[in-house]
Amino acid sequence: MNTAVLRTEFRLLRREPATIFWIFLFPSLLLAILGSIPSFRHADASMGGLRPVDVYVPIAVLIALIMSGAQGLPQVLTGYRERGILRRMSVTPVRPSALLAAQMAVQGVAALASAVLALVVGRAAFGVTLPRQPAGYLLALLLAAASALALGSVVSALSRTTKVAGAIGSMVLFPMMFSAGVWIPVRSMPHALARVVQLTPFGAAARALDQAASGDWPAWGHLGVLAAWTVLLTGAAVRWFRWE
Amino acid sequence: MPSVIEVTDLRKSYGGRAVVDGVSFTVEEGEIFGILGPNGAGKTTTVECVEGLRVPDGGRVRVLGHDPVADHAEVARVLGAQLQQSELQAKLTVREALELYSAFYPRPADWRPLAERLGLTGKLSTRFGKLSGGQQQRLFIALALVGGPRAVVLDELTTGLDPRARRDTWQLIEEVRASGVTVLLVTHFMEEAQRLCDRIAVIDRGRIAALDTPSGLIRRSAGATVISFSPSAPLDERELAALPALASVERKGERITLSGTDETVDAVITLLARHHITARQLRVVDATLDDAFLDLTAGPAEEEAA
Numbered sequence: 001m002n003t004a005v006l007r008t009e010f011r012l013l014r015r016e017p018a019t020i021f022w023i024f025l026f027p028s029l030l031l032a033i034l035g036s037i038p039s040f041r042h043a044d045a046s047m048g049g050l051r052p053v054d055v056y057v058p059i060a061v062l063i064a065l066i067m068s069g070a071q072g073l074p075q076v077l078t079g080y081r082e083r084g085i086l087r088r089m090s091v092t093p094v095r096p097s098a099l100l101a102a103q104m105a106v107q108g109v110a111a112l113a114s115a116v117l118a119l120v121v122g123r124a125a126f127g128v129t130l131p132r133q134p135a136g137y138l139l140a141l142l143l144a145a146a147s148a149l150a151l152g153s154v155v156s157a158l159s160r161t162t163k164v165a166g167a168i169g170s171m172v173l174f175p176m177m178f179s180a181g182v183w184i185p186v187r188s189m190p191h192a193l194a195r196v197v198q199l200t201p202f203g204a205a206a207r208a209l210d211q212a213a214s215g216d217w218p219a220w221g222h223l224g225v226l227a228a229w230t231v232l233l234t235g236a237a238v239r240w241f242r243w244e
Numbered sequence: 245m246p247s248v249i250e251v252t253d254l255r256k257s258y259g260g261r262a263v264v265d266g267v268s269f270t271v272e273e274g275e276i277f278g279i280l281g282p283n284g285a286g287k288t289t290t291v292e293c294v295e296g297l298r299v300p301d302g303g304r305v306r307v308l309g310h311d312p313v314a315d316h317a318e319v320a321r322v323l324g325a326q327l328q329q330s331e332l333q334a335k336l337t338v339r340e341a342l343e344l345y346s347a348f349y350p351r352p353a354d355w356r357p358l359a360e361r362l363g364l365t366g367k368l369s370t371r372f373g374k375l376s377g378g379q380q381q382r383l384f385i386a387l388a389l390v391g392g393p394r395a396v397v398l399d400e401l402t403t404g405l406d407p408r409a410r411r412d413t414w415q416l417i418e419e420v421r422a423s424g425v426t427v428l429l430v431t432h433f434m435e436e437a438q439r440l441c442d443r444i445a446v447i448d449r450g451r452i453a454a455l456d457t458p459s460g461l462i463r464r465s466a467g468a469t470v471i472s473f474s475p476s477a478p479l480d481e482r483e484l485a486a487l488p489a490l491a492s493v494e495r496k497g498e499r500i501t502l503s504g505t506d507e508t509v510d511a512v513i514t515l516l517a518r519h520h521i522t523a524r525q526l527r528v529v530d531a532t533l534d535d536a537f538l539d540l541t542a543g544p545a546e547e548e549a550a
Contacts, residue, residue, distance in 0.1 A: 002347075002348075004343075004344055004347035004348070005344070008333075008336065008340060008344050011340070012333055012335055012336065015335040016335075080333075083330075083331040084327065084329050084330030084331050085330065085331055085332060085333060087297065087327060087329075087330050088327060088330040088331070088332065088384075088387075090296075090297060091295050091296070091297065091320060091323075091325040091327065092320055092345065092348040092349075092391070093317045093320040093321050093348055093349060093350075093391075094348045095316075
């Protein structure tokens with residue numbers, strides 16, 4: 001990892017207000033809006049006695065990952081390739097892979113910061129307890145972030161232009177949001193549906209985060225699904241990514 | 245002293261079509277070496293193999309003794325490059341770009357005098373996306389030089405520049421060479437090649453059609469010298485046709501236009517003197533690199549037919 005490139009990419013991210021909004025502010029804003037609905041603050045038996053706002057904190061965290069890894073990253077990477085920025089860097093002693101690595105680090109850190117913000121907003125505004133199994137929560141979060149970045153890299157690998165990347169990005173956005181539980185939390189889904197959704201990266205991540213939030217170590221099955229997706233998607237991205 | 249760039253029997257094909265088909269040349273230290281050719285002749289592919297951007301199918305490329313593919317980092321340190329089509333991040337400022345690219349090299353040049361010389365000092369806080377085409381081009385020249393390279397590859401450097409900016413850029417390239425940097429210049433502007441290059445390789449359809457100094461290339465073209473005049477008395481057709489090294493004769497009214505070599509010029513003067521004929525409005529014009537270029541390269545229409 002080249003630190004000059006990393007610093008530059010951080011600086012450039014700060015100049016993108018739209019990206020900052022969607023990755024960093026939108027998940028917590030959504031949480032604040034949902035939390036301000038009175039019914040979201042009443043304990044619900046169908047959610048194991050938790051309040052909907054409690055359940056929506058991990059979902060907000062996952063939205064941050066979707067916005068950065070699966071939406072932001074492919075746009076940036078495809079644009080860098082399309083406009084010859086990667087080509088220019090490949091005739092310097094620093095390889096263009098440094099730019100990809102820096103982008104992933106920047107997007108990943110922005111998403112994790114957004115996750116922390118969602119936890120803080122949940123705690124401060126609505127009294128949502130912080131994850132009771134922090135190590136398990138962190139592990140699930142890092143694995144979910146890795147799979148989101150890998151997914152974004154695959155989208156970028158398959159897209160020749162930023163337009164295509166945008167189209168693929170919006171096509172996969174809704175399934176990802178759904179599997180993360182934005183409309184129905186995964187824990188409240190009908191059993192058959194939940195079983196399928198838990199095999200997707202964000203479905204598995206949603207369950208793993210739920211478990212760690214309530215104090216259990218996340219099931220190895222869910223972590224395994226996340227790890228498997230990460231390996232599979234990374235392999236596909238490496239296989240198909242074109243530098244120009 | 246070994247050559248700065250050595251290309252031997254370079255070959256590269258795309259989809260079965262040979263784009264570069266056995267190109268060989270060497271660029272010596274301190275030289276401005278031009279690669280000239282029509283569009284699609286394989287100029288850019290050739291220099292991209294020198295830069296290590298493409299892997300040759302055959303042949304050998306060495307930059308100061310290093311293989312651009314196998315020893316990429318070593319070649320990238322000593323060879324600066326300005327690419328034909330590339331951009332920077334739109335929101336990166338000129339200063340940040342210069343600082344970033346300086347950080348890539350072990351012994352970078354100081355970017356401030358470089359920016360000064362390229363007229364970028366007033367634009368240091370401007371973002372790349374807000375620069376004009378000419379300013380972007382000047383920034384890319386600065387980035388090609390910021391690593392303190394021993395050689396630079398400049399690909400279609402002045403395309404898209406206005407005539408004034410183009411002349412300024414030529415001046416700059418001469419300064420770059422004067423500072424000891426070897427220059428490999430890809431161009432399709434004859435005037436640029438004629439003015440700047442010590443030697444020129446004319447590439448046509450993936451092969452080197454000629455490699456010589458600009459004046460050497462001009463001398464090679466069939467009608468290198470054009471003589472035109474209006475004779476004070478009629479001249480015998482047969483005597484004209486018998487002139488040595490004559491390439492063409494043309495009559496338009498009174499006016500006669502001949503093309504040939506210096507030898508033809510001497511013979512015409514002798515012929516006129518012998519017959520006591522005065523040549524009114526006598527013009528003797530050297531062919532330009534344009535003429536030489538057109539002689540050396542086939543038109544695109546023929547390629548279609550082949």
